[in-house]
Amino acid sequence: MRSVFVVALAAAVAITGCGPEPVNPKRQIGPHPYLPKIHQYLLPPMHLAEKEPWGNTKPTVPKGLKVQLFAKDLKNPRSVYVLPNGDVLVVEPEGPTAPPPARPKEFVMNWMEQKTHSSTKAPDQILLFRDANGDGVPEFHTLFLDHLRAPFGVVLVGNDLYVANTDAIYRFPYRTGQTRITVPGVKLCDLPAFPIDHHWTKSLTASPDGTKLYAGVGSNSNITENGLSAETGRASVWEIDRATGAHHEYATGLRNPNGLQFEPHTNVLWVVVNERDEIGPDLVPDYLTSVKKGAFYGWPYSYWGQHVDPRVKPERPDLVAKAIPPDYALSSHVAPLGLVFYNATNLPAHYHGGAFIGEHGSWDRDVFNGYKVVYVPFAHGRPSGMAEDVVTGFLDGDKMRGRPVGLAIDSHGGLLIADDVGNAVWRVTR
Amino acid sequence: MPGGNPRSTARIGYHPIHVMLVPIPIVCFVGTLLSDIAYAETANMQWANMSVWLLTFGILIAILAVIAGLIDFLNEPRIRDLSAAWIHAVGNVLVLVLSIINAFIHSRDAYTSVVPTGLILSAIVVAILLVTGWNGWTMVYKHHVAVSSEIDQ
Numbered sequence: 001m002r003s004v005f006v007v008a009l010a011a012a013v014a015i016t017g018c019g020p021e022p023v024n025p026k027r028q029i030g031p032h033p034y035l036p037k038i039h040q041y042l043l044p045p046m047h048l049a050e051k052e053p054w055g056n057t058k059p060t061v062p063k064g065l066k067v068q069l070f071a072k073d074l075k076n077p078r079s080v081y082v083l084p085n086g087d088v089l090v091v092e093p094e095g096p097t098a099p100p101p102a103r104p105k106e107f108v109m110n111w112m113e114q115k116t117h118s119s120t121k122a123p124d125q126i127l128l129f130r131d132a133n134g135d136g137v138p139e140f141h142t143l144f145l146d147h148l149r150a151p152f153g154v155v156l157v158g159n160d161l162y163v164a165n166t167d168a169i170y171r172f173p174y175r176t177g178q179t180r181i182t183v184p185g186v187k188l189c190d191l192p193a194f195p196i197d198h199h200w201t202k203s204l205t206a207s208p209d210g211t212k213l214y215a216g217v218g219s220n221s222n223i224t225e226n227g228l229s230a231e232t233g234r235a236s237v238w239e240i241d242r243a244t245g246a247h248h249e250y251a252t253g254l255r256n257p258n259g260l261q262f263e264p265h266t267n268v269l270w271v272v273v274n275e276r277d278e279i280g281p282d283l284v285p286d287y288l289t290s291v292k293k294g295a296f297y298g299w300p301y302s303y304w305g306q307h308v309d310p311r312v313k314p315e316r317p318d319l320v321a322k323a324i325p326p327d328y329a330l331s332s333h334v335a336p337l338g339l340v341f342y343n344a345t346n347l348p349a350h351y352h353g354g355a356f357i358g359e360h361g362s363w364d365r366d367v368f369n370g371y372k373v374v375y376v377p378f379a380h381g382r383p384s385g386m387a388e389d390v391v392t393g394f395l396d397g398d399k400m401r402g403r404p405v406g407l408a409i410d411s412h413g414g415l416l417i418a419d420d421v422g423n424a425v426w427r428v429t430r
Numbered sequence: 431m432p433g434g435n436p437r438s439t440a441r442i443g444y445h446p447i448h449v450m451l452v453p454i455p456i457v458c459f460v461g462t463l464l465s466d467i468a469y470a471e472t473a474n475m476q477w478a479n480m481s482v483w484l485l486t487f488g489i490l491i492a493i494l495a496v497i498a499g500l501i502d503f504l505n506e507p508r509i510r511d512l513s514a515a516w517i518h519a520v521g522n523v524l525v526l527v528l529s530i531i532n533a534f535i536h537s538r539d540a541y542t543s544v545v546p547t548g549l550i551l552s553a554i555v556v557a558i559l560l561v562t563g564w565n566g567w568t569m570v571y572k573h574h575v576a577v578s579s580e581i582d583q
Contacts, residue, residue: 040542042534103479104486105537225539227475278539311540313473 019045023282025331025369029387033329035304039280045366048115049400054422057401060393061428064348067391068136070416070427071129076122077418077425078201079338079406081154085176086411088129088138090418090425093150094122096166096197102226116363116400118420124148126163128179129425134412136427145172145181153204153215153260157242164202164215167193169240188213189245192233196220199234199274201337205260206242208267213240214291216271218256223276223311224300235299237271237291253297253323259339259357259406263290266381272336272357273326275303279311281365282332288339288357288376288383289326298323328383333362334370338407338418341378346413346430354378356390356415358404371395373404373417391417391428436512438576439505440498446576448502451495452566456559458488459529463552469544478544481552482536489533492526502576509575514568521562528555
């Protein structure tokens with residue numbers, strides 16, 4: 001009997017201790033990522049960085065680029081949007097309150113969220129910054145719009161400003177140069193939100209002709225652990241008719257799609273997607289993909305095409321057979337949340353035409369991944385080479401000074417980066 | 431060596447704490463097996479959630495029960511002389527260890543939080559509980575462990 005006990009303990013230690021061979025993230029960047037076998041842990045790795053203020057330090061950029069602090073002392077800035085007159089909107093959402101834990105595990109997950117996100121209580125509002133001379137130092141800033149509910153996406157079409165709260169898209173009248181909106185918005189359509197609202201950020205963009213809006217609606221779980229009924233209308237990109245608010249799922253199987261953007265030369269919709277957790281430090285690669293109308297990208301049943309996820313029941317072989325692989329892997333758990341195509345001229349020619357991606361950074365692998373802004377070169381409307389680091393230094397050893405989220409290009413061609421842990425907006429120029 | 435029946439050290443009055451606590455983890459771990467079976471049959475997440483709550487509360491009380499039981503076991507040589515006590519003690523520590531592992535398995539997301547590893551562990555735990563329970567009853571009903579006698583009073 002005693003020997004049985006010793007054997008059981010030894011087995012327990014062995015199960016906990018062993019992990020898969022680490023994969024070099026470079027092998028998981030590009031159209032054909034290396035996919036290791038699924039590894040389910042007894043104790044999944046959690047590696048959290050301690051928050052540390054920027055102080056006088058700044059992110060790091062390659063030679064030939066310059067980084068400036070565009071705005072500081074913000075409250076959980078998650079998105080930036082540039083209006084046609086050059087005014088910069090900064091969205092400060094308070095994430096929705098977590099529901100009471102459905103499982104004991106959620107006590108740990110909620111603690112982890114607090115450790116890795118902005119501890120500043122955010123006001124659910126949008127600020128406006130005006131930097132008319134383009135020197136990267138705004139002449140003034142002001143409260144632009146408040147009384148929102150976990151806002152994230154913003155897009156202007158003509159004189160209509162759309163804001164995607166976590167639970168609905170609202171339209172506000174806007175005239176060029178306006179610095180404050182006080183009239184109540186008109187609801188265009190509801191979005192899936194409560195209860196739970198696990199992935200709550202709703203990205204928003206408009207079609208080039210302005211007739212349609214596109215909203216990213218993330219899944220309500222990691223991998224259906226809140227039940228399939230909680231996923232209705234989620235893990236998809238919605239197409240919304242701007243005139244009527246009529247909507248449908250334009251593409252599905254996209255676990256947490258963010259950074260919706262039209263590629264300016266081909267007018268094709270692109271998105272960055274956060275893939276599933278807890279099947280290994282190198283599964284599943286997050287990705288950048290064009291969004292094909294009516295396409296199914298796998299979640300929850302499969303990943304990267306037809307790789308079946310054994311955690312999802314009942315199985316749907318019919319849907320797995322339909323699943324298409326995304327275009328370009330960014331490596332695992334980098335958590336891409338921001339995407340912007342560079343169509344200006346301020347930055348060196350090397351950065352023209354490709355995509356910048358804001359990687360919020362990993363929490364569930366021993367070696368950090370992400371925590372930077374990368375550049376993916378494009379040719380003929382498709383990724384054409386290896387992703388390269390552009391803005392780094394968000395991590396300092398085991399300390400975390402910031403986490404990049406939303407991106408935008410300002411009217412002078414500078415790259416703006418919302419940093420929700422550093423509570424700042426950074427600006428990168430030549 | 432004092433006379434009378436083998437005594438419980440961790441007790442309130444003449445009521446051994448261990449015996450008062452053990453029904454809770456036993457019911458929780460049997461319930462875990464039942465809700466695991468229900469989940470395996472239906473893939474309805476409410477059963478998997480019920481399992482992991484039962485496991486968690488079962489483990490919390492089992493830890494207290496094991497502590498009380500070990501205090502009794504270590505402080506009374508007449509208990510340690512019983513082979514039934516050894517089987518009961520080692521088996522129930524194993525139940526606790528396996529249930530802790532099982533709670534981590536049950537903390538995975540969706541189907542593989544239960545099938546197959548979680549379900550197998552839940553069944554092994556209930557099988558061990560049958561053996562340790564039988565030996566526990568042997569300790570009390572045959573050897574009168576912790577039963578107060580006139581000498582005690």
